[in-house]
Amino acid sequence: MVDQAPGAPEAADLVIRDAWLITMDAERRIFTDGALAIRGRTIVAAGPAREVLPRFTAARTISARGAVVHPGFIECHNHATLHTIRGAIPDTISWDDVSQDFYVPYWNTVTDEEEHAGTLLACLEMLRNGTTCFLESGTAFEPDVVARAATALGIRALVGDPFLWDVGGFHADAPEVRRAPATTERALRLLGGQLWRNADPDALVRGHIAIVGMGSASDELELAAKTAADAAGVVLNQHQSYCATDAADDDRRHGRHPLVHLAELGVLGPNAMFAHMNVIREDEVAPIVESGMAISWNAPASMMWGVGGATGGRHAELYRAGVTVGLGSDSSNWANSFDIGRAATLAILAARDGRRDRSILTAEDGLTMATVGGARATGLSHLIGSLEPGKRADLVIRTDDLPEAHPPTDPIAAILYASGSKSVRTVVVDGRVVIEDGRPVLLDAETIYRGADAAASAVLGRMGYRAPARWPRIG
Ligand SMILES: [Zn+2]
Known part of the structure; x- marks a missing residue:
């Protein structure tokens, strides 16, 4: 904000555009061509794209491609x-x-x-x-x-x-x-x-x-x-x-x-x-x-x-x-x-x-x-739960690239009754992209799977656990 000419764009770290933006604010406003600007951990703007986009120059911009964006x-x-x-x-x-x-x-x-x-x-x-x-x-x-x-x-x-x-x-x-x-x-x-x-x-x-x-x-x-x-x-x-x-x-x-x-x-x-x-x-x-x-x-x-x-x-x-x-x-x-x-x-x-x-x-x-x-x-409503300026940037970007997201007549019903978690594409927590196109950004998924499988095998082995064989398992 300092040293900025009036009307000059502000810096943002991340801008999300082309969003069907479900804010979950007190009025439950949905911006059907919405955008969101994030600086550091915090949302600095959420609203119609025509108002938000001209206000910011972003280090990174993600297009939601018209899909739903909602609070995590x-x-x-x-x-x-x-x-x-x-x-x-x-x-x-x-x-x-x-x-x-x-x-x-x-x-x-x-x-x-x-x-x-x-x-x-x-x-x-x-x-x-x-x-x-x-x-x-x-x-x-x-x-x-x-x-x-x-x-x-x-x-x-x-x-x-x-x-x-x-x-x-x-x-x-x-x-x-x-x-x-x-x-x-x-x-x-x-x-x-x-x-x-x-x-x-x-x-x-x-x-x-x-x-x-x-x-x-x-x-x-x-x-x-x-x-x-x-x-x-x-x-x-x-x-x-x-x-x-x-x-x-x-x-x-x-x-x-x-x-x-x-x-x-x-x-x-x-x-x-x-x-x-x-x-x-x-x-x-x-x-x-x-x-x-x-x-x-x-x-x-x-x-x-x-x-x-x-x-x-x-x-x-x-x-x-x-x-x-x-x-x-x-x-x-x-x-x-x-x-x-x-x-x-x-x-x-x-x-x-x-x-x-x-x-x-x-x-x-x-x-x-x-x-x-x-x-x-959880006692965190001052920080999370809705997409509004001042809240932490914890959010989900969905994708329309699956049958259950179509037709887009009621995107909220689609999430709850049709696409479920299959339509989660990108996830942001505390202003940081942590899931990108379905993959974790910070750790390798395969390594996590292997580690969990090995741990399960070890602890169940010590317990003398045998998987119940209700149906014959033929190796
Ligand atoms: Zn419990």
Whole structure:
């Protein structure tokens, strides 16, 4: 701005033109011949091409070729490290057996290097599917493993402390996870251990407060976690009310429904972001709505395990009542893929199914939950979620070069119901192009695939794992 003649073009690092630009701003404006200018990490202009383009001289210009440009998707709940064991849990294992039969043996042998290899795969997958920010839900033994993988691929991330629990662990009868015994002393000692990352206002990887939740936290730990989140101005993330079993455990422990209990305890509030929330009883609705809390709706992760939360849950009604709802994938044997567009589509379809009301959620609602909803849920709405001047440049450029993008009558419906993540072409995070024409810019995809495959083979080998041979496999 300094030393510039009035009316002279300003310098920009990146200009995106020829865009069907979905801003997700407060008015939900779409510029059908739009352009966007980025300087450093930040969007400096977003609007009609005729207004934006004459204002800037750009170091680099990308044409969207008339395709959609939209804010990057935000993944509110995942366990990125678990990609190392994607697909290892067969469809035939039950919820009651999965902890002791699979997860505890895995957690008691996996190495940080193996989790790093899986996390690189997870980060690449998210970017390829148009996700530019994710919240790791607090089950990486070494959170820096997640931070390093995210940084290496250029995706924005929020990390929390590992396995903070102090009531019985993941499952009442499951054996102990040796690296993470469920004690109050350990949980309180580690609590807030990732918040140092927030001292840098430009940090790509930030810290939040994570506890495991879902019946695994004492009131003391819940309150300490909420106090720490309040003091640091970050979200408190935990699992809650996934299925009938854990909700019943909570009912017994508290003598009342868990959201009623947690509201009275003072744990709910605008910075509380609970994942799943599939089993919500009538008396829990008001505490949720009145608290201003947020939900990560992980519809595919409910449908995969048949817990009834996707079609029988109250997410759509809570969203309609003004509750902030973002979307999550959970993990590699729950949603199986980290694809927030797919999560949005499944959430919409699940909400409609059985209600006989197809307008309960629309494609626009799916896009809202995937972007501005996720930004609010993760406490980052001042930075991301929409394409407006002052926000960080986290965005997706689609392509029309596939059958599902045609005819272009309703490009939003096309993204949600037809093309899905197949139409993601180029992805920008923090002003930097990190996926270009479907390939990662900063690391080699083949190397990531080989590393993840080798890590899976090593850890599953030590577990004595055998792929279930329901059909003959002939080598
Ligand atoms: Zn989870």
